[in-house]
Amino acid sequence: MNPFADDVCAGPFGVEENRSVPGLNVDILGQLTSTIDERQSSAGRAGGQPLLLLTAPRAGYGKTHLLGRLAAAAGGQVVLVPLAFRLEDEIGISAVAVRGLESMARADTPREGWTRLREACAGVCAMLVRRLIESGTLPCANPEQALRVLNGDPVEVFDLNGSARLIGEWVRRFEAQLRKPMTEQAMKRVPAIPAALESWVDAMLNHALDGGMSKMAVLRTLAADESNEGPVTWLRLLGLWRPVVLLVDHLDAYYRNPEAGLRIASLLLDMSEMDGVHVVLSLNQDVWQATFGHHLPSAMEDRLTASQMLLRGIGETEAALLLRMRLQQARVPADDVREFTSFMDVKRYFLGRPLGSVSARAFLRHAAKQWEFFQQTLASPLAPASISPQAMMPEPDEAGVVPLLTETIPADEPPPGEVTIFDSATTAQMKLMAEGLAEPERALPQENEAPLPATNGTHGTHLPPPSEAKVAVMASHDAEPAPQAQFSPSSAGAFENLREMLGKLRQPSVPAPSADDNSTHVVAKRLAGVMSAAAPALAAHPAMPAPAFVAAAAPAAVSAVATVPVHAERDALLGRYEALRLQMSAEADSLPLDYTKLAELIRLAGKRFPLVRFSEHELPGMTGRYVMCWSLQGLEIVFGLANFADSSYWRTLAGFAAGRLAEQGANAADAAPKLKIATFKTEREQPSWAILQHSTAFPDELRAHVDAIHLDPLSVAALYAMQRIIKESESGSLQATPAQVMSVLARELDFFWKRVTRAG
Numbered sequence: 001m002n003p004f005a006d007d008v009c010a011g012p013f014g015v016e017e018n019r020s021v022p023g024l025n026v027d028i029l030g031q032l033t034s035t036i037d038e039r040q041s042s043a044g045r046a047g048g049q050p051l052l053l054l055t056a057p058r059a060g061y062g063k064t065h066l067l068g069r070l071a072a073a074a075g076g077q078v079v080l081v082p083l084a085f086r087l088e089d090e091i092g093i094s095a096v097a098v099r100g101l102e103s104m105a106r107a108d109t110p111r112e113g114w115t116r117l118r119e120a121c122a123g124v125c126a127m128l129v130r131r132l133i134e135s136g137t138l139p140c141a142n143p144e145q146a147l148r149v150l151n152g153d154p155v156e157v158f159d160l161n162g163s164a165r166l167i168g169e170w171v172r173r174f175e176a177q178l179r180k181p182m183t184e185q186a187m188k189r190v191p192a193i194p195a196a197l198e199s200w201v202d203a204m205l206n207h208a209l210d211g212g213m214s215k216m217a218v219l220r221t222l223a224a225d226e227s228n229e230g231p232v233t234w235l236r237l238l239g240l241w242r243p244v245v246l247l248v249d250h251l252d253a254y255y256r257n258p259e260a261g262l263r264i265a266s267l268l269l270d271m272s273e274m275d276g277v278h279v280v281l282s283l284n285q286d287v288w289q290a291t292f293g294h295h296l297p298s299a300m301e302d303r304l305t306a307s308q309m310l311l312r313g314i315g316e317t318e319a320a321l322l323l324r325m326r327l328q329q330a331r332v333p334a335d336d337v338r339e340f341t342s343f344m345d346v347k348r349y350f351l352g353r354p355l356g357s358v359s360a361r362a363f364l365r366h367a368a369k370q371w372e373f374f375q376q377t378l379a380s381p382l383a384p385a386s387i388s389p390q391a392m393m394p395e396p397d398e399a400g401v402v403p404l405l406t407e408t409i410p411a412d413e414p415p416p417g418e419v420t421i422f423d424s425a426t427t428a429q430m431k432l433m434a435e436g437l438a439e440p441e442r443a444l445p446q447e448n449e450a451p452l453p454a455t456n457g458t459h460g461t462h463l464p465p466p467s468e469a470k471v472a473v474m475a476s477h478d479a480e481p482a483p484q485a486q487f488s489p490s491s492a493g494a495f496e497n498l499r500e501m502l503g504k505l506r507q508p509s510v511p512a513p514s515a516d517d518n519s520t521h522v523v524a525k526r527l528a529g530v531m532s533a534a535a536p537a538l539a540a541h542p543a544m545p546a547p548a549f550v551a552a553a554a555p556a557a558v559s560a561v562a563t564v565p566v567h568a569e570r571d572a573l574l575g576r577y578e579a580l581r582l583q584m585s586a587e588a589d590s591l592p593l594d595y596t597k598l599a600e601l602i603r604l605a606g607k608r609f610p611l612v613r614f615s616e617h618e619l620p621g622m623t624g625r626y627v628m629c630w631s632l633q634g635l636e637i638v639f640g641l642a643n644f645a646d647s648s649y650w651r652t653l654a655g656f657a658a659g660r661l662a663e664q665g666a667n668a669a670d671a672a673p674k675l676k677i678a679t680f681k682t683e684r685e686q687p688s689w690a691i692l693q694h695s696t697a698f699p700d701e702l703r704a705h706v707d708a709i710h711l712d713p714l715s716v717a718a719l720y721a722m723q724r725i726i727k728e729s730e731s732g733s734l735q736a737t738p739a740q741v742m743s744v745l746a747r748e749l750d751f752f753w754k755r756v757t758r759a760g
Helices: 026-041 063-074 093-106 116-135 143-150 154-158 165-173 175-187 194-210 213-223 230-241 258-271 285-291 298-304 316-329 334-344 346-350 360-379 427-432 434-438 468-479 493-506 527-539 546-559 568-590 595-608 647-667 686-693 700-705 713-731 738-756
Strands: 052-056 079-083 244-248 277-284 307-310 613-618 626-632 635-639 674-681 706-710
Touching: 026 052, 026 063, 026 307, 052 063, 052 285, 063 079, 063 244, 063 277, 079 093, 079 116, 079 230, 093 116, 093 213, 093 230, 093 258, 116 143, 116 154, 116 165, 116 175, 116 194, 116 213, 116 230, 143 154, 143 165, 154 165, 154 194, 165 175, 165 194, 175 194, 194 213, 194 230, 213 230, 230 244, 244 258, 258 277, 258 285, 258 298, 277 285, 316 334, 316 346, 316 360, 334 346, 334 360, 360 686, 568 713, 568 738, 595 613, 595 626, 595 713, 595 738, 626 647, 635 647, 647 674, 647 700, 674 686, 674 700, 686 706, 700 706, 713 738
Parallel strands: 052 277, 052 307, 079 244, 244 277, 635 674, 674 706
Antiparallel strands: 613 626, 626 635
8 A cells, every 4th residue: 555645634533643743843732732731720710711723824734633633642631522514504502512522423542432422421420420429428438549540541430341340330330329419519510500411411421331322312412402501511511521622623615705704703712711611723824814814803803813823834854754654654664665765855855845835745645656656666577676766867888778968979970870861872972962951941032042942842852052152151261260159048158149140230241222122021120129029038147238238239120121131031030039048948947848839849840841751640548639750761750748647648658659660560561660759858857757767658669669858958948949939920920930930940959850860
């Protein structure tokens, strides 16, 4: 069984202090117990005691569990009466007595056949018999011994197998003669109607001697009789034995019911005025705000909050102790305890979380899921006998493991496993035309040359002649080499690139057109808007204050509309892309990977790239969930784009890929087909990927075909920027089509396309 599956405390009874984390809300527990002790010692003072209000930020912070620890800490010195109103109840004192009786009747004690209700009835009866002996009304051969026994555990007196059963048997034998004297003793201390009080003493004595639901039904009828002050008499009789602590919990059903909140608050404040009765109200903050709070008169709200205590969340130390305690209670072997503790990594779970923000229930549910993953890794035949997060990481030289993105390849060697588009006979000839073949279709006119038509339809290959402008640019670069810095949102080089782009726009390489020349593309006219959109992100950078940059960039962009060359259209798209990449860097660095954005980008790229045949298939048994495939020469890529914790998705995807592999193998004429499952992860997804990798989701024959591509934050920001600029072009906010965007910016993601299409 999962040691962390039990994450809800049903009630305060049964909570054991030795099975609880000692440091969890220990200050609140101490404050509760000391407050009750102080009030009990000052019970003779005039006036009532303030109500105790226990609040938590939300459900799961351990309110009910803390009340149970309060009962355990009291050590049998108080009578706990849990109370949970029902919607059908008429809120009043009778509902308090009836629901309190029922909750005590459902709470068992360690002694078989005994409930908390029967124990309380036995305690009241033992106290009345003791009063008779003390007053001399009841003669006794050894009064000192009888008083000592009657002052102890009443269960031992009235249980047939109890250690003090002789006194209980004597009471049972003479119960008819004892009922009237016991009632007279109760009348001296409890102001009540004599007939009603006599009925209560008879019913409580019967329940203490025999128990049973029939005797409990009599008590319930008396508690509901408000005409004879039954509810108040019940609480006052309990107070003769021990102080009564009324625990009011589970008021969530009255959410946004201010009328009920007003009645409950008024009732509980009145009950806190009763001698020997202490009221503890337990609420979540949302219920307090929506049902009580400012909906009450200010004087009543002030009385409710006079003794307010706020629960806090679990800390890293308490969480680690809770983790070990649950594992020990489940009798998990010591080796598994050490491995799961390392696997769980409590310190990493609390990293970056505000102090006190993690509830005990949230942590237990997280631990329960991690335990399931841990058990899956142990059940996997490929998993080692001892598994830790470090052991799950593949070794660099391990056979069949896809290298990470950070691995480097010597410059003099071809990339291993790169897709071979042409056969060996035509490779030499194709290398001469590689530049033209590698470029996607140009959507915008290039400098000093017209756009070239496709030679083979949608997927045609373009063979442009050498451009004189390109030769001139290459010659100028050879004369004055200037290495181009890669864009980085965290460095000043990003702004240098933008300044260089604006410099090109201010100094056109072709003569300015005449005043009546209207051939300038509309994208250039939007450059000022593009730079203005980038201004908020650029303003925060210390290298370029916002006012100076915007003042310099925007007018120059506007004035350049009349003189900008045609290639400024491409520069405008690049500028917008760089600005978006800067904006996306924060999201890429702080949030989990967004597979929806990656799916949109892969879908559009698959449809636009000339050498890729794109297809999309609905996963079997998962209506509305599709898998995308790229087919290149001799290779099919199946994209897995979902959270690694979604085991049903990955099992279905693995079955789909296995079917495709078998189908291709049956249709292959000579060479064996190649297929791989491509997915993506960052540092945040690495632990869940390690769990999935060692689970049974992938069959043994398919594991070598899985390629988990690791992305760093800069790469993720680049992908997000491309997806956003495509969405802008689709919505019309950018004067360029998605095809034009892909054509101009495809090389910006060259690292991504090469990594995706790598076969090995």
